[in-house]
Amino acid sequence: MSTGLLSGDARVEAAPRFPRKRKGISGRSIAILVFLSICAAFFCVPLYVIVTTSFKTMEQIREGAIFSLPSPITFEAWVNAWDHACSGIRCEGLKVGFWNSVAILFPSLMLSLTLSSITGYALALWKVRWAGTFLFILFICAFVPFQIIMIPLIILSSGLKVYGTIWGIAIIHAVLSMPFLTLVFRNYYKGIPQEIMSAAMMDSGSFWRVFGEIIVPMSGNIFIVVLILQVTSIWNDFLLGLTFGGLGTQPMSVVLANVVITTTGEAAYNENMAAALLTAIPPLVIYFILGKFFVQGITAGAIKG
Amino acid sequence: MAFRWSRMSPQLALTPAVAITVVAFIGSILWTIYVSFTSSKAFATYGIDFTDWARQYERLFKDKGWTIALKNMLVLGIGSFLAIVFGFILAALIDREKRGEGFFRTVFLYPLAVSLIVTGVAWRWMFNPSFGLQGALHSIGLTFISFDWLSKPETAMYGIILASVWQGAGFYMALMLSGLKSINTEIWSAARLDGVSFWRLYAEIIIPMMKFTFLTCAILLSLGVVKAYDIVVAMTNGGPGQATWVPGYFTINAYWVKSNLAYASAAAALMLGITALIFLPLVLLTAWRERARTS
Amino acid sequence: MPRVIFEDIIKSYGKLTVLKNLDLAIDDGEFLVLLGPSGCGKTTLLNLLAGLLDVTAGRITIGDRDVTDLDPKDRGLAMVFQSYALYxxxxxxGNLKFGLAAHKLPTAEIEQRIAWAARLLQIEPLLDRKPAQLSGGQRQRVAIGRALVKKVGVFLFDEPLSNLDAKLRTEMRLEIKKLHDELKSTIVYVTHDQIEAMTMATRIAVMDAGVIQQFGTPDEIYGRPANLFVAGFIGSPAMNLRPATLSVAGGKVAARAAGVDLDVSHYGFLTAPRDGQSVVIGLRPEHFGEPDAAVTDPAGNFSLPVQHSEKTGSDATAYLKFGDGLIATRVDPELIGRFKQGDTVNISFPQGKLHVFDAQSGRRL
Incomplete structure (x- = not known):
């Protein structure tokens, strides 16, 4: 059966990507899938617990069966969390935090995307003699712990009368994310062919026109990636909101922490869980719809090194 | 060379970024380091007593809270390495068994999309001694398992580690997965043809090929551990007592609760020092990769 | 149409000098080809002219304007890139328009120019497509169109045909040549392909190692290579270059190579030959006579064993053992049968087609 042997060899040569027989499922595959499923269950447990708890009544929670399904299902906790939950002495619910977060998000996104895309473009595609040094400094700044610059920034923003305002938090977000986002944009723009840039120099030579007409239209994907990265990181931020938010301008995560941590008397666990879910829903929705870009964003930073 | 306006545009466009870097980063860092040598309390004072310039640092190392914070940072760092190991195992298995790749990746990565505060709140609830997991386990007769880690000083850090691993494993999985995917598919075929066993293939070929990825993961994880703050606030708020203090928590506490500017600055400066220690290998790694790429 | 003049151009990156004191004057309406192997500095020279790079020292003038310190868009040039670089x-x-809008031309003028270029290049049906929807040849036309609409005096081409397949390349070669004849503009064209250079250029500047080795018409470059580099670089198969020693005796000059004496008495020496001078003689494969047939005014007759032969359809080349090397001769494919391996053939070489170079300096004698 020399022909059989030959054709067998040829098959392996021609299709090295699929050496596995596709018929049936091997024992090892089953073992792997079972293990992965158990891990997946571990990852889903907290989500399951929060969701079920948020629909339970406090009576049912006191029974202690954390895995039981809610019966009766009640939306009271959600309504309370949104409308009445107490953060400190104010009992206006998470809605205040939600709208604050939204109000912080938009100006901050505008600022940080504009600032870091232009900076990245200038560093990647224009001749700037000190670009290398500056990139190195930005690289270091991207990893500096916030605490080392926190106090002077508080003093500075108080001096500029933006401390404790929505705009103050938005600006601080844009400022602190600038080094990292600039590096992301710069790495992307470095991939634009040199000849396109040369052609643009011959045709126009204007920094802004080339950016607006040639480069921005070519950077759709990276804008989405950075946008998602920024939306989730601004929405999920706690420390900046805590240190720069004033009374009434705190973002949602800070309000959530206050609701959960500073409760007096018996905690309303169902309300806490509903509050946590309310905070988690916006980024989760983005994640499940635009997961591909989200993954690109979080790995872009790590791999750029 | 003649002056050209076109040469100035990029420089002008870079001024905001340069200004931010100089003021908000370099200037602020220098300011904080300077202030850490003063005796500022609630407000900054700029006189340095040169006979006793290191007073804040001396105080810091005598402070039980700081010692606990450093120790906890180490514990958290060592414990969180589980996230890398776990992430690699998940990535390797997903990469090996292509079925369900999209599903598993989505599930393992979703915690990363959520705020650490939410993660902390969720786990805090699961660790609830009466109504949490412990209650559920005890009610089915498994009374020997205790799952009230957060309420005991000895185990509270492990609770935080568990939540961190849950949150972070997906991130390392994603990094590892992209590392594994960049390995030439012919290597798998070659190993199959040579009859190399599964374990030897990973131990001797795949893991050494991914040394850059592992190093990157390790450094990113360490930097994250130094910065850890949100998760601690949400889960234990530093308690019980000072059992779960970490440097980030200590610094914020020194500023906001103790209102001691110089003391907080000294702690922040030490955090920066630790970051620099971790960061140095990253810089070297970058240089090394650059060399490996060009040679 | 402007003259382009390079004066004493130096371009260096740190310690590495890419162009060394280069001078070059390009006439109005000339089709100048910068020809050379990769890394010879030809693209650098083009980029210096375009303003995409800055000179380290020297002066560039276009017409009577010193453009050394001008921005690319102000130099009155248009360029076609190797990768086309379409937006x-x-x-x-939009691609054609982008470069015009920067010059603040009236809309009617812009439309008119686009229509003119599109008609000239037959890309009218493609005007509303994106580059990704075009074939390689169509992209090439658009790239040329983008240069044409600017109606400048000088066009720069950077290896524009190297990404096309052989058939399209021939087609586009003719087309570019035709455009030049119609528009009468000055063209500076960079390539490493000698066929392109020979077919299109009015003059060729052969470059190597940052120096212009020879500047002349295609006929001059081919017929009277100035040095060994040009001799070896131009022609396919390459010129046979053999070391030889001159002997001058009684009005007769002979070059002795591998035991064969070649009569070079009628060779147009630029400097008087010296007895015993070490030289390199160059024999183009295509100038050998037919086997066993005499040529007029032969420099010498060779009786050489055949090493091997190869056919390439319209052509055939036989490789003959000569001393310790091989020499290539081009043969009519009909006669290739006479060149059997191991056979010895008699061929002769006409004196008028011979090239003699100084062995030390490499210069033509």
Whole structure:
């Protein structure tokens, strides 16, 4: 059966990507899938617990069966969390935090995307003699712990009368994310062919026109990636909101922490869980719809090194 | 060379970024380091007593809270390495068994999309001694398992580690997965043809090929551990007592609760020092990769 | 149409000098080809002219304007790139328009120019497509169109045909030549392909190692290579270059190579030959006579064993053992049968086609 042997060899040569027989499922595959499923269950447990708890009544929670399904299902906790939950002495619910977060998000996104895309473009595609040094400094700044610059920034923003305002938090977000986002944009723009840039120099030579007409239209994907990265990181931020938010301008995560941590008397666990879910829903929705870009964003930073 | 306006545009466009870097980063860092040598309390004072310039640092190392914070940072760092190991195992298995790749990746990565505060709140609830997991386990007769880690000083850090691993494993999985995917598919075929066993293939070929990825993961994880703050606030708020203090928590506490500017600055400066220690290998790694790429 | 003049151009990157004191004057309406192997500095020279790079020292003038310190867009040039460099997000029309809008031309003028270029290059039906929807040849036309609409005096081409397949390349070669004849503009064209250079150029500057080795018409470059580099670089198969020693005796000059004496008495020496001078003689494969047939005014007759032969359809080349090397001769494919391996053939070489170079300096004698 020399022909059989030959054709067998040829098959392996021609299709090295699929050496596995596709018929049936091997024992090892089953073992792997079972293990992965158990891990997946571990990852889903907290989500399951929060969701079920948020629909339970406090009576049912006191029974202690954390895995039981809610019966009766009640939306009271959600309504309370949104409308009445107490953060400190104010009992206006998470809605205040939600709208604050939204109000912080938009100006901050505008600022940080504009600032870091232009900076990245200038560093990647224009001749700037000190670009290398500056990139190195930005690289270091991207990893500096916030605490080392926190106090002077508080003093500075108080001096500029933006401390404790929505705009103050938005600006601080844009400022602190600038080094990292600039590096992301710069790495992307470095991939634009040199000849396109040369052609643009011959045709126009204007920094802004080339950016607006040639480069921005070519950077759709990276804008989405950075946008998602920024939306989730601004929405999920706690420390900046805590240190720069004033009374009434705190973002949602800070309000959530206050609701959960500073409760007096018996905690309303169902309300806490509903509050946590309310905070988690916006980024989760983005994640499940635009997961591909989200993954690109979080790995872009790590791999750029 | 003649002056050209076109040469100035990029420089002008870079001024905001340069200004931010100089003021908000370099200037602020220098300011904080300077202030850490003063005796500022609630407000900054700029006189340095040169006979006793290191007073804040001396105080810091005598402070039980700081010692606990450093120790906890180490514990958290060592414990969180589980996230890398776990992430690699998940990535390797997903990469090996292509079925369900999209599903598993989505599930393992979703915690990363959520705020650490939410993660902390969720786990805090699961660790609830009466109504949490412990209650559920005890009610089915498994009374020997205790799952009230957060309420005991000895185990509270492990609770935080568990939540961190849950949150972070997906991130390392994603990094590892992209590392594994960049390995030439012919290597798998070659190993199959040579009859190399599964374990030897990973131990001797795949893991050494991914040394850059592992190093990157390790450094990113360490930097994250130094910065850890949100998760601690949400889960234990530093308690019980000072059992779960970490440097980030200590610094914020020194500023906001103790209102001691110089003391907080000294702690922040030490955090920066630790970051620099971790960061140095990253810089070297970058240089090394650059060399490996060009040679 | 402007003259382009390079004066004493130096371009260096740190310690590495890419161009050394280069002078070059390009006439009005000339089709100048910068020809050379990769890394010879030809693209650098083109980029210096375009303003995409800055000179380290020297002066560039276009017409009577010193453009050394001008921005690329102010130099009155248009350029066609190797990768075409079309803006991927703009339509063909948008690509043509982008460079014009920067010069603040009236809309009617812009439309008119686009229509003119599109008609000339037969890309009218493509105007509303994106570059990704075009074939390689169509992209090439659009790239040329983008240069044409600027109606400048000097066009720069950077290896524009190297990404095309052989058939399209021939087609586009003719087309570019035709455009030059119609527009009478000055063209500076960079390539490493000698066929392109020979077919299109009015003059060729052969470059190597940052120096212009020879500057002349295609006929001059081919017929009277100035040095060994040009001799070896131009021609395919390459010229046979053999070391030889001159002997001058009684009005007769002979070059002795591998035991064969070649009569070079009628060779147009630029400097008087010396007895015993070490030289290199050059024999183009295509100038050998037919086997066993005499040529007029032969420099010498060779009786050489055949090493091997190869046919390439319209052509055939036989490799003959000569001393310790091989020499290539071009043969009529009909006669290739006479060149059997191991056979010895008699061929002769006409004196008028011979090239003699100084062995030390490499210069033509």
């Amino acid at each position: 991927p997000t703009k339509t063909v029309r």
